[in-house]
Amino acid sequence: MATAGTFTKPVYTPMTAMAIPVMDHRSHGGRCHGGRSYAGGYALRSLSAKISFLILAASTCALSLPDNSPALHPRPGTGMFLLISDLHFDPYADPVILQKLGVTPTAACQAPATDAFANYGSDANYPLLKSALQHAATTAARNQFHYDYVIVTGDFLSHHFDERFQQCVAGGADAYTKFGADTVRFVDAAISEALPGVPIIAALGNNDSDKGDYIQPSDVFLKNVAEGWSRGWGKISAAERDEAVASFERTGNYAITNPAVRKNELVVLNSNLWATRDPQACGQGNPDPGGQFDWLAKVLEKVKRGGGTASLVMHIPPGVDALRAAMGRPRTLWDEGCAQELSELLGGYRGVVLQMYAGHIHRDEFRILSDPEGKPLLPIHIIPAISPVYLNNPAFEVGWYDRASGELRDYAALNLDLSKPRPAWTTEYVFTQAYGLPRADLAALKSLSATLGTGNLQAAVAKQYATYYGAGVGMFIAPGTWPDYSCAQTEIMLRDFAQCATTRANALSNP
Numbered sequence: 088m089a090t091a092g093t094f095t096k097p098v099y100t101p102m103t104a105m106a107i108p109v110m111d112h113r114s115h116g117g118r119c120h121g122g123r124s125y126a127g128g129y130a131l132r133s134l135s136a137k138i139s140f141l142i143l144a145a146s147t148c149a150l151s152l153p154d155n156s157p158a159l160h161p162r163p164g165t166g167m168f169l170l171i172s173d174l175h176f177d178p179y180a181d182p183v184i185l186q187k188l189g190v191t192p193t194a195a196c197q198a199p200a201t202d203a204f205a206n207y208g209s210d211a212n213y214p215l216l217k218s219a220l221q222h223a224a225t226t227a228a229r230n231q232f233h234y235d236y237v238i239v240t241g242d243f244l245s246h247h248f249d250e251r252f253q254q255c256v257a258g259g260a261d262a263y264t265k266f267g268a269d270t271v272r273f274v275d276a277a278i279s280e281a282l283p284g285v286p287i288i289a290a291l292g293n294n295d296s297d298k299g300d301y302i303q304p305s306d307v308f309l310k311n312v313a314e315g316w317s318r319g320w321g322k323i324s325a326a327e328r329d330e331a332v333a334s335f336e337r338t339g340n341y342a343i344t345n346p347a348v349r350k351n352e353l354v355v356l357n358s359n360l361w362a363t364r365d366p367q368a369c370g371q372g373n374p375d376p377g378g379q380f381d382w383l384a385k386v387l388e389k390v391k392r393g394g395g396t397a398s399l400v401m402h403i404p405p406g407v408d409a410l411r412a413a414m415g416r417p418r419t420l421w422d423e424g425c426a427q428e429l430s431e432l433l434g435g436y437r438g439v440v441l442q443m444y445a446g447h448i449h450r451d452e453f454r455i456l457s458d459p460e461g462k463p464l465l466p467i468h469i470i471p472a473i474s475p476v477y478l479n480n481p482a483f484e485v486g487w488y489d490r491a492s493g494e495l496r497d498y499a500a501l502n503l504d505l506s507k508p509r510p511a512w513t514t515e516y517v518f519t520q521a522y523g524l525p526r527a528d529l530a531a532l533k534s535l536s537a538t539l540g541t542g543n544l545q546a547a548v549a550k551q552y553a554t555y556y557g558a559g560v561g562m563f564i565a566p567g568t569w570p571d572y573s574c575a576q577t578e579i580m581l582r583d584f585a586q587c588a589t590t591r592a593n594a595l596s597n598p
């Protein structure tokens with residue numbers, strides 16, 4: 088296995104700053120709508136001059152400008168749905184929101200709120216959350232379509248949620264559990280308010296827990312969240328709902344019929360159970376964390392026998408953490424045993440499981456999962472973040488799905504460029520138009536990853552990809568780290584990834 092030292096080292100390492108956010112209530116100056124500018128940013132140690140410039144350049148007024156975005160029309164045989172991820176909603180930024188959530192803010196968190204958007208380095212405040220959802224609704228109204236459902240791939244809650252609770256609310260463990268679940272449900276309600284009656288299918292993120300980041304939530308938390316979420320699942324039978332609720336309360340996963348495609352089962356996994364944070368997961372001591380593989384196999388067998396299809400929805404995708412690889416410390420997001428297990432399991436359901444939806448990366452990315460023989464099996468569609476905490480622009484997606492199978496056909500990414508003096512949501516790109524490919528399916532992603540993998544970052548298509556990657560912030564991928572990012576698209580296991588990155592780095596340095 089090639090080691091971290093064998094391929095070109097990165098020249099840009101943003102996460103070194105991001106991994107150690109420190110609260111710093113600075114004001115950036117300037118006024119919007121008579122309010123203060125957003126002050127609740129994280130001070131990021133060792134910021135590059137470029138990032139500082141980005142932050143200073145951004146005036147974060149929440150306003151609506153005329154949108155010159157391309158039309159997003161429904162196409163024959165397709166319906167529309169909304170894809171959202173990593174909202175990381177920060178209720179502590181606004182004492183009024185805390186009161187709405189039934190708590191009394193302490194003196195430390197009484198500062199009046201702003202109507203300006205949260206900026207780079209901060210999680211989503213209410214103005215940002217609201218504007219994203221409003222823009223999703225406006226986009227549908229302008230283009231005369233209706234979302235048939237919403238997929239949310241997790242991380243509803245802001246980072247450092249527990250520390251801020253102690254600072255702003257100062258309650259006990261039970262109060263914290265209730266507050267966390269209530270905040271998840273608050274976000275859910277905000278989606279429903281913007282998109283009345285649209286079913287919401289959501290997955291738990293690693294931050295969505297009352298027990299700590301990456302730690303399985305308490306039974307009470309799961310029960311509270313299930314109670315709220317189950318009301319938004321659309322028209323399914325009482326028996327199906329009860330079964331899904333019971334599964335969620337047990338393990339944080341559930342399966343329900345796609346509200347718009349009866350043949351398509353939406354299988355929502357708790358992939359936090361497979362995260363690499365638990366090195367025992369999927370090993371001899373803990374072969375099937377939470378019994379989730381056993382459950383998934385049963386669900387898929389039932390779908391297959393019924394002649395249906397399935398789409399998997401989760402927070403953390405399998406594969407390599409490209410950013411850490413670019414910093415010379417490659418590791419996988421899932422325990423490799425779990426990734427192997429999934430590959431083997433899904434290998435038996437080729438043509439049944441159509442795709443996987445995930446988030447967690449906070450970037451606009453895709454991956455391809457292969458079967459144990461290395462044959463490409465499924466596209467992993469990764470949804471960019473609403474939260475700009477990792478210096479990306481906020482973004483979400485509008486998708487076209489096949490009405491017969493539920494397969495993702497195409498999608499548009501919509502972003503809010505916070506570096507603009509007056510940020511406004513726009514349509515950043517439509518996948519098929521941007522890449523000149525017929526669909527956003529496995530064949531298209533195989534073709535795109537092959538094109539990207541054989542070129543350097545100077546190629547037009549790679550530049551395009553690198554800009555979309557940060558939802559319009561193009562600084563995350565550098566020429567020297569391009570092999571890490573392009574290899575992460577296709578190589579799920581660390582050994583294959585290291586070989587790919589080494590080969591590509593060598594090819595780039597000896598053209």
Ligand SMILES: [Zn+2]
Nearest residue numbers: 173175242447
């Ligand atoms: Zn996240």
